[in-house]
Amino acid sequence: MAGGFVPWPGPEATRYRSAGHWRGAPLGHLLREAAAQHGERTALIDARTRLTFAGLDTRADRTAAGLAESGIRPGDRVLVQLPNRVEFAVLLFALFRLGALPVLALPGHRESELKHLAELSEAVAFVTTDELEGHDHRPVIRALLEVCPSLRHTVVIGDPDGVEEAIAYGSLDREPVRLPDPDPSGPAVLLLSGGSTGLPKLIPRTHDDYAYNARRMAELCRLGPADVYLAVLPAAHNLPLACPGLLGALMSGAATVFAENASPPEVFPLIERERVTVTALVPPLAALWSRAVEWVGCDLAGLRLVQVGGARLPEPTARILPDALGCTLQQVFGMAEGLLCATRLDDPPETVATTQGRPVSSDDEIRIVAGDDTAVPDGETGELLTRGPYTIRGYYRAPEHNARAFTADGFYRSGDLVRRTPGGDLVVEGRVKEQINRAGEKVSPEEVEHHLLAHPAVAQAVVIGVPDDVLGERVCACLLLAPDTTPDAAPDAGQPAGAPDAAALGEFLRDRGVAAFKRPQQVETVEAWPLTGVGKIDRRALTVIAADHARARVPH
Numbered sequence: 001m002a003g004g005f006v007p008w009p010g011p012e013a014t015r016y017r018s019a020g021h022w023r024g025a026p027l028g029h030l031l032r033e034a035a036a037q038h039g040e041r042t043a044l045i046d047a048r049t050r051l052t053f054a055g056l057d058t059r060a061d062r063t064a065a066g067l068a069e070s071g072i073r074p075g076d077r078v079l080v081q082l083p084n085r086v087e088f089a090v091l092l093f094a095l096f097r098l099g100a101l102p103v104l105a106l107p108g109h110r111e112s113e114l115k116h117l118a119e120l121s122e123a124v125a126f127v128t129t130d131e132l133e134g135h136d137h138r139p140v141i142r143a144l145l146e147v148c149p150s151l152r153h154t155v156v157i158g159d160p161d162g163v164e165e166a167i168a169y170g171s172l173d174r175e176p177v178r179l180p181d182p183d184p185s186g187p188a189v190l191l192l193s194g195g196s197t198g199l200p201k202l203i204p205r206t207h208d209d210y211a212y213n214a215r216r217m218a219e220l221c222r223l224g225p226a227d228v229y230l231a232v233l234p235a236a237h238n239l240p241l242a243c244p245g246l247l248g249a250l251m252s253g254a255a256t257v258f259a260e261n262a263s264p265p266e267v268f269p270l271i272e273r274e275r276v277t278v279t280a281l282v283p284p285l286a287a288l289w290s291r292a293v294e295w296v297g298c299d300l301a302g303l304r305l306v307q308v309g310g311a312r313l314p315e316p317t318a319r320i321l322p323d324a325l326g327c328t329l330q331q332v333f334g335m336a337e338g339l340l341c342a343t344r345l346d347d348p349p350e351t352v353a354t355t356q357g358r359p360v361s362s363d364d365e366i367r368i369v370a371g372d373d374t375a376v377p378d379g380e381t382g383e384l385l386t387r388g389p390y391t392i393r394g395y396y397r398a399p400e401h402n403a404r405a406f407t408a409d410g411f412y413r414s415g416d417l418v419r420r421t422p423g424g425d426l427v428v429e430g431r432v433k434e435q436i437n438r439a440g441e442k443v444s445p446e447e448v449e450h451h452l453l454a455h456p457a458v459a460q461a462v463v464i465g466v467p468d469d470v471l472g473e474r475v476c477a478c479l480l481l482a483p484d485t486t487p488d489a490a491p492d493a494g495q496p497a498g499a500p501d502a503a504a505l506g507e508f509l510r511d512r513g514v515a516a517f518k519r520p521q522q523v524e525t526v527e528a529w530p531l532t533g534v535g536k537i538d539r540r541a542l543t544v545i546a547a548d549h550a551r552a553r554v555p556h
């Protein structure tokens with residue numbers, strides 16, 4: 001790990017400690033304390049299992065012992081790709097206690113992303129399930145192991161059939177052993193960045209900073225032992241993991257219910273049965289749930305707080321949600337790199353409907369700047385720069401990128417365009433980074449373009465985000481076809497001369513092991529690129545053209 005992690009400078013670290021933000025306890029201790037206080041209360045619930053705090057504590061110790069016995073050492077990186085299940089929490093705390101670093105892949109990732117993450121982190125192990133998102137995952141595991149020989153261990157939850165030398169999850173269950181505590185000021189977990197310039201970067205979050213992140217959000221959400229938190233977004237994502245999410249719930253003595261499916265007919269009965277009080281959604285789900293209460297007859301009266309974040313929440317949804325779901329809405333504007341802004345539970349409804357709230361820590365520092373890094377006049381829109389007690393000072397093993405992504409004095413360049421209201425709340429107005437935000441899932445245009453260029457019919461590719469009523473934005477591929485390709489030829493897999501449509505490109509990307517959420521839903525072919533004044537491809541003009549075309553295609 002040495003060299004990969006950029007620590008906070010000494011004076012800041014001292015300040016964050018003396019303010020009580022950093023408490024010098026590894027994340028594994030949080031569970032120890034919760035087990036001591038809430039032992040026999042329910043901590044985790046999924047479709048198959050219920051575990052008490054004491055049960056989770058023991059399982060984490062036993063699994064840590066099993067991982068240690070199979071040769072995983074403190075400081076090792078372990079690629080984890082698990083659905084929302086109790087095992088996710090067990091493995092996470094086992095790795096925290098061992099001092100090994102989970103690299104948290106999303107369930108949607110496939111060989112291409114997993115290979116990148118394994119190589120970048122030099123992961124020694126891969127922990128996953130036999131089945132993921134309704135598909136047999138073992139072909140993906142086998143393909144990954146073939147291209148990543150550094151993965152010495154593979155743990156498969158379920159049936160590892162055909163995965164060579166896989167360790168069965170059950171065999172990790174060993175007598176607990178004494179393990180030295182990891183350094184609380186060092187990295188505990190590697191989260192993924194959304195990625196704008198190519199492939200995702202790794203975000204090292206320390207025990208100290210991540211515990212503060214979860215604790216502060218738990219305070220703001222007034223989480224307590226009477227609460228039941230529903231993790232319905234992928235638990236590997238910062239919002240359901242630690243804002244306050246699973247970690248905040250555990251430290252507050254609240255139970256966490258894991259759901260693998262977010263569709264109202266599946267999840268509403270679960271909310272009713274388990275008396276869920278708090279959950280976190282992305283905007284499209286917030287809109288869907290608000291409408292679905294009318295046709296899914298379930299009692300959601302227990303729900304007191306719904307957080308919505310990950311992408312801009314359209315104001316109409318923000319206005320109807322509290323009444324529709326009978327709860328308080330909290331807008332959360334955050335990033336895996338750190339900074340969290342949130343509306344407060346007692347904010348006026350107007351603030352909650354129209355802003356993304358304000359920083360959650362008194363030590364969060366914010367600058368809103370123009371292109372030359374000078375502050376914009378108050379109330380005007382500029383790029384948000386930030387530093388603070390839980391915002392990283394650098395990506396893992398990325399010195400060149402860090403030089404661009406952080407200012408010389410350690411502010412993270414978020415790439416988001418924001419303005420501050422007279423009340424002090426932030427409104428997200430857009431972004432300067434080249435990233436597509438598809439329903440809260442971040443897509444790097446450059447990464448998708450790179451894959452599309454491998455298609456025989458594609459000479460040049462530009463990938464853009466086009467406004468979409470449901471998703472916020474959809475992925476659109478703009479293609480300049482190879483000379484012998486006819487744009488109007490009927491798409492046919494066996495006919496490289498035909499222009500590929502969205503379905504054909506989707507299959508092509510699937511075969512290259514790319515996550516489904518990155519596949520273009522719209523394809524436009526161009527004969528020449530629109531250019532900006534300085535001769536660069538004009539992405540904004542392409543977005544306008546693509547949006548017009550999509551509208552023209554919709555039957556009136």
Ligand code: OOB
Pocket residue numbers: 192193194238239243308309310311312313331332333334335336337340356414416428431437440442
């Ligand atoms: C969250 O984290 P990431 O790392 O997946 O994505 C961060 C980016 C932000 O830089 C911003 O561009 C966008 O997602 N974003 C929002 C937003 N919340 C995130 N844009 C507009 N309005 C919002 N409310 O997405 C994340 C992490 C922790 C808490 C909440 C969200």
